[in-house]
Each structure stands twice: as C-alpha cells, then as structure tokens.
Amino acid sequence: MDNEQRIIKKFFSPLAKNRESLNLKNDAAFLKDKNFVISTDMMIEDQHFTKDYNAKTIAKKLLRINLSDIAAMGAKPYGFFLNIAIPKMNINQWLGNFVNGLKSDMKKFNLKLFGGDLSFSSKIFLNITILGKTNNVCHSSNIAKTNSDIYVSGNIGDAPLGLKLKNNFSSLECLNINKQKLIEKFELPKPRLEIGKRLLNHAEFCTDISDGLLRELNHIAHQSSKQANIFLDRIPTSFAVKDVLKKNNKKIIWEIILSGGEDYELLFSVPKKTKIKNKIKKISNIGYFSKGKGIKIFDTNGNEFFVKKKGFSHF
C-alpha cells in the first residue's frame, strides 16, 4: 500500500461505510436505486499543470479524466458540476479559452453542465464532479480470480512519456513528430467509454490507469489476494513509444511506461479463455493472475524485470 492509499484507509474509509461508496475502492460511487454513478477529480496548478498550459486544453483534460472514471464504471456520461478557483488577472481571457474547450468536449461527449462554484484564488484550482447513467449494472467489483487474464485498452506509456517531453526531460531522444504525438496523448486522454460499457457482465474488475499501470494492478492484486503476472512483450505500445524505446535506455523507458501515470486506458480482467477480443477491439491481453501476491513482470527472455517505483502517489 502506498501513502495515498494508507491515508484513505486510515482517515476516510471508516467514514464511508455505506453501500453507495463501494468502500472507496472503485472509480466512482454507485447509487444503485437511482441508476447513477458519481465521481470527482481535481486538477491543481503546479501539481497537474503549470500556469503556461493552454486553458482550452486544461478544460478538455479536466472533463476527460472525469469521463474516464465513468468509462471505468461502464456508465454513460450524463452531466457535471464544475468548481473553479482562479486568479483575477486575465480572468476573461483565461475563462474564454477554458469555456471554449469545455463547450467543445461537452458536445463531443454529450454532457450537461448542472452547476458549480466560482471563487478567487492565487493558484488555479479546478474540480469536476461527474454523473453517469447506468442500467442496473456497473463495474462495481474490484476482485480478480486465479487464472483470469489481465487486459488493457489502447496503448500504454504515451502519456507519461508525453509528460516528460512536455516538461523538457532533455535526455529523451525521439523524432519530433513522435514527441508531438506523445504530448498530445498526455494533454488529451481518450476516455474509453465504449469499451467500458461493452465490458459489462464480462470483466471481473475494471479501472482506469490514472496513476500508472503497476500501481493500479498492485491495488487489484492486493485486494484480490492474488499475484499479477505481466509480460513486457505483450504491453501494447504506440509507434511513438517504440521510437523512444529504440533511441533511449530501454530499462529507464520501460519504468516510465509501466509506472508513469496519466494514460487513462482501462485495466480489467476476464475469466481465463474468455474470447473477449472477438467482441471488443483495441484491447490487449498482458498477463494473468495466479496464487501469490504482488506483481511479477517478465521480459522478452522470460527473466523477471524489476522496477523501482510502482506508480504515482500524491503523498
């Protein structure tokens, strides 16, 4: 367990002993009687972005990281509440850009703005609470079984490498066009709403990879009392990530791919031999659960691959 989980377990789980909270172990709360899921996520200046980021892109990312939780629950986007605290300087220009981004993604994802709160603050603080509609069922479990296959959607590693490149982590070599692609993946994640819905009644658990593949997988392995086994050569990567892997220290890059956050792909498991790939596109089987605990990663030669840090914790 990392510090963030320890804080949640120590201080907040004891206050959340109700059916709706799902013990704070899922991406959203489930109000079953009302057929709703609700989730909330923040973005804070100097923690998730810096002052020079484009407000239009920030607005879209803020919506999308919240939509990613709706995707992970297998729900349908409905509406949201917005909290904005911003400095007074250039407020009209900043809000104009921000609202442009919001408007465009609200249309794209069919979302309604229900309300919010506005305040002054020396640093930018943003928060969305989002509601999704369900049809009696959602991904409310977070337990995997022995021998179940582990899957991810899309490609892994684009966003954490994009973040390094955006912040001019100068030693990274790659083609300029790939640099742009990776940064774009960091800035504009794609919430996997369709995949999340199609996995209903198939997946044992489903979560989004917001704080790194290994961290999310570690949670699930711990909660399920299982060992997760994954294989480097099965981790799906984009051409851009392959370019970075080729031109830089492979071990360092793999650590970033596996442990870095911000990918917002889905991580889920299905019982062994479920032919889920026949039903759903853009997903990859990356390993399986076995008896034991923790995570084992295997490289292309079948040797164990060790990483220093298993994902991102705020504390």
Place this chain on the structure above:
Amino acid sequence: MDNEQRIIKKFFSPLAKNRESLNLKNDAAFLKDKNFVISTDMMIEDQHFTKDYNAKTIAKKLLRINLSDIAAMGAKPYGFFLNIAIPKMNINQWLGNFVNGLKSDMKKFNLKLFGGDLSFSSKIFLNITILGKTNNVCHSSNIAKTNSDIYVSGNIGDAPLGLKLKNNFSSLECLNINKQKLIEKFELPKPRLEIGKRLLNHAEFCTDISDGLLRELNHIAHQSSKQANIFLDRIPTSFAVKDVLKKNNKKIIWEIILSGGEDYELLFSVPKKTKIKNKIKKISNIGYFSKGKGIKIFDTNGNEFFVKKKGFSHF
C-alpha cells in the same frame, strides 16, 4: 449585477441550458426524475480561512455551507463527495482533526460519505459536492411577486461581525462574551434544514444568505423585476449584534450586517398576508416587494438608508 454574476452569465449560463441546472440561478441543481438536488461549494486557504484555523472547525463549516444549499432547496441531506488538496507537512495531524469534525457533523446531520479525491497542494483547497433527497418538489423558483412579504430565518449579521472580530478588526467594541458568540456563528453556521422543508409549497423563492442579505435580495429583485423594500427595525439581530450596534458607529455596523456574508440564514418570500409565522418559528418579516427595481432600505424614522456595497462578490 456584480462581477461574479457577470462572469457566470457570460461564460457559464450559455453552457447550462438544461432543465436540471435551473439556469444556475438557484442554490442547487434539481434532478427531478431522480428526486435529487445536488450542490457544490469550495473553501480555499487565504480566501475563506487562514492556515491557523482549526481543521476540525473547517470540516464542520465546509459541510454546513453545503448543507445550507440543501436547506435552501427544501431537501433532506443524503450524502457527499469530498475533494481535499493539502500540503504534505503535518498531514496526519491536520487530517486527524479534519476527519474528527467531519465525523461528528456527518452523524449530526445524517450524511454519508460517498467518495472523493485527494491531492497534494501548497495551499489547502477543499470542496464538497452534496446530494439531497426531495419528494417531487423543491424550491426551484427564484421569482417574487408584487406585494409579497420578505422573510429571513434566525438573526442577521452575527457571522460577518464574527469574521471582522476573528480577524482582529480592532476598532470594534463589544463584550468579550459577545465577541466569542459572534465568532462562533461565523465558524459554525446552522443550516436551516427544517425551515427549508417546512417552506415547501409556501415560499415563492428560497435562498441562503451566503454572500450578504443585500446581494441575495438584489439578485431576486433583479430576476423578478421588482423592488425590495426592507426596514432596519425589522431586521432580526442577536443580543451580541445589539451590543456591537450600541458601542460602535451604527451606520458602519449596519453596513456590515446588511452586506457582509457568511450568515447562512434563509431568505424567502411568501404571498402577502400568508400567516407563515403561525406555522414556522424563528423567522422574521423584514419587508415586501413592490413595483420598481433594486432595494430600498428604511431606517427607524422612515428615511431611506444608503449603503456603499451590496454584498460580497469574489471578483
């Protein structure tokens, strides 16, 4: 219209053209099909409190200002989502106190914690999104009629004077015991849940006085195309406020009482001659609406009383 309202009207109202948002003109959104109201409110370091405030008191106030919105809608408290961004220093001590306050008020107001988000931040940022249950009806209108009587709950002015005293606005004279009472009213507002519910099907509009009596009244007068007429000698004040009025410049103190925020009492109107005081305790008739616009305040001699600033705007 003040700057905050202008910002909301310019940037956010165009995005909130849906039935649920009530055009962003009420204290909460109303999800009628689901019998829910939902509202969200922030508290930010150096804006709503300073680092030295007790975390236990901050937690209670955060819950109560959100509960006040539930009261203003005439709904019943249900549950909430909590966003916390805090510095790493003394995190365990701060969270211990905060959670103590939360726990005690969750019990008092019968509230469930459904979920939230936790992050690091150099300044403390807090937000709650709260859900209330309704029974098909809530205070969803914000229009008053000509000749309707204007009412407030409780006493007005305690909290804004308490805020001045807490921040050592040194020229204020009053008994020490009254100083303590006023500060306590600022720190621990009482959400008027019972009154809000009892006003259902009686009040034309109902809102909480979070940013000052005159500001809230000005909104309603503007939206209703009416003039609000109120009388200083009908404004209910506590013994502590009376003590402050007696020992200081009356005009300055009345300005604080009328324009200062944080009281979290309810402001509402009922059709003329409705005998609402027979039904509900702790409410006062402070004036009436007439044809015209804006607000007219009359002193004990029937002369018009002019104030410089009609309430608190963040911008």
